[in-house]
Amino acid sequence: MNILELVTKKDEEKVKKLKEAMEKRSIDVLLFRLVEDVLYISGYWSSFGFCSVLFPLDGEPTIITIEDEKDFAERSWIKDVRYVNLETKEKLGDPKGDMIKIIKEWMKDRNLHKASLGYEGSMEFFSTNAMSRENWSFGISTYEALKKNLPEVKLIDATDLIYEVRSLKSEREVEIMKIVNEVADMGLEAFHKSLEEGKREIDLQAEVEKEVMERGIGYKGIERLVVFAMIMSGKNSAQAYKMYNVSTIKKLEKGDFVLMELNLNVEGYWSDTTRTYVVGKPNKEQEDIFDTALEAQERALEAIRDGVRASDINSIAFEVLKKRGYWNYITHRLGHGIGVNMHEPIPALHLASNHIIRSNMIFSVEPGIYGHKYGGIRIEDMVLSLKNKGERLNKYYRGA
Template sequence: MQAAGMESITLLWNQQPVFWIIWRNPTLVRNVPFLQEEKQEAGGFKFISPSATHLARRRFPIDRYEQLQHKMIAAGLDAVICRLPENVLFLTGYWPVSGIGCVVCPQVGNPVLIATDLEEQYMIKNRIKDVRFVPYGTLSSGDIYEQTTVVLREIADEFDLIEKKIGYEASFETIAPPMNSAEPTIPAQRTAAMIKAVFQGPDLLDATGILNELRAIKSPYDITQLQIVHEIAESGLAVFVDMLKRGAREIDISSAVEAEIARYGFGYKGMQHVRAWAQLMTGKRSSQAYSPFPASSVKEVQQGDMAVLELAVVADGYWADLTRTRAVGSATNEQLNAYRAIMEAQGKIRPLLREGNTGAAVDAAGRKIIAGAGYASGFIHLTGHGLGYKYHEPVPMLHPESHDVLQAGMVTSVEPGIYRAGEWGIRVEENVVITKDEPLYLSAFLTDLI
């Protein structure tokens, strides 16, 4: 049965018949999640192919390797080896389970992914054709570094990389976890020694700058993945709003938020693995919610509390970083004024989130609004930071001293906040995709204080 305002015709796509749908009513499109992207206007109708759309939104940007290879040529590198899960995700589309494997990207030729044999079942989103598995996890598997060394030597011989210049992730101090976030594996001394022993070249070179520069620009595929993780995050925000009542404990609310996100997110639009970290600080504790390390407690929510929820969500390696503040019951006039200043700052910043503006200019615009409302001393942190493959990324920075120039495809948080020491705190954090024109906000969840 066809819905009102819908007709159907059959067209050829790649020489195959495809059932296309013509939607006369845009509302119908908005109500069907997997039809929300890849729309084409034609003759006043909206032509959308469910099958073509579904494929397009999963398409991984293969030109990413070419971009890396150009950077390697400029830096004098013959290959780059990445082991951190966030960089393996960036280069392959696959979010590693443990972080034990790596991806080898030669300056000439196609990349090679090395992974444990236990991970093959999770590689639905991997876009690397050349995957080489090493045994792991049993008594007969042997040492994983020795097994990896054997495969790396094969790759070094195949791509003529012996005694060549190799780049690796030397300067990543904070990292995103693998799927098994309980026990991340990082490239430390033993990894560096293994690479040096195999390739026998000069000292390893730091490729961190190259990787961060490339990672700052998200592809349409990446943005689709980020839209999905934000939809999942909103399921947890709804629980936060519903459970925030006098007498409830911070830890009970935050753990319920995390549980709902896992329940809702697993399998949602193809996501295999979802995890959340919800940190709730209420009452006087909310005045310290600016901390990079907020934490829930056993404190019971009281009438009149400000409740600041800092929420990190990861789905198949893509991250959301959202903050919402709610008043429990009522708010004072000062708190309402501070909230209005924050939302006015958000509004002032919005038109500046486009290609060509600097991070410092964006920060200054919001900071000026808050200072004008009398809360300059209460806005004590930066306005925003990059995100996407990690909870917090270094590019772009919306900071008073930032020289970062916004480019289309960058993703940043926008999080003005005001804090009264020992009393209360208020922050509203959005995640935004920079474009040449209007910015794309990844979450539409309510920001109301009450």
């Protein structure tokens, strides 16, 4: 199936899971306002970010959005799509006011004006829209307007519920994430093959991004794709554990570690991978560093199974680093959940995590060794947890 069919068709498994969670928490309606959640439930990935979905426990859901995105919105399995008035060349619009009005009427029409409404109250950290330039959030003014316009409604912060449901991928989502990571592999390959002494980090970034766009758009039906390749070499690679990664004008030198953090957003679903290679032939010490990271990743993969503690997976990988003398060179947790956002809170592969790994979770496994004399390396793959093992969704070469 092509990716847009997978994304936009009704995902019965997902709908069922969501309704069970709503029932347990006595939530009658979920209001999704963030791009990632609108995508999650409807399959409609907003470019601009002004969109929402009313998802009731009983009855059919409704999308509210702008006319400009009609083509995208009407691909969704949700057939009731309502539009707000946008500005024309002659009149100014009030899309937010219109949205509140539609929500109010919708609740009244369905006799839900005294219902409990779940909202994304603590989701201040969220994925960008397809444009990646400006964002719409669910903020304070919409929240205040909801309270004012729905005085009898019980507002419930449903953030935890949403993250919990999102953490267990449906069969359809697993298929989507496999396609996304086929594209990621194209980027890892482009990086490996373009690596060359004398090139600047920024040149390599531009080349990888170009190749991913050119090969990715059109692949299995992909229409929208955002790609970010950050290249850090030599000493810069020692900084690659930080939250920002910047390619500079530094040239690649013989013997350098060159690390690429590759982040893709393909039709709304994310991939987050890293490869490190050496310019020229690695020396013995460098080989030992790679072997150690690889062994840490492999031991973690083998230990993954339904029911195991996420903290135990992290410990098993860290044990390898300790045993081989690299304990001071790992600075961060082993991994994080991923899906419609690049960092999802469940599961946290962290020593202090209380999450349990379940089948059909998808997360990163990313041992890193930073700050020794050669800089830093990281090997990061997307991993699907199966009943008895972890399966890497990225197949591209992980060595030196």
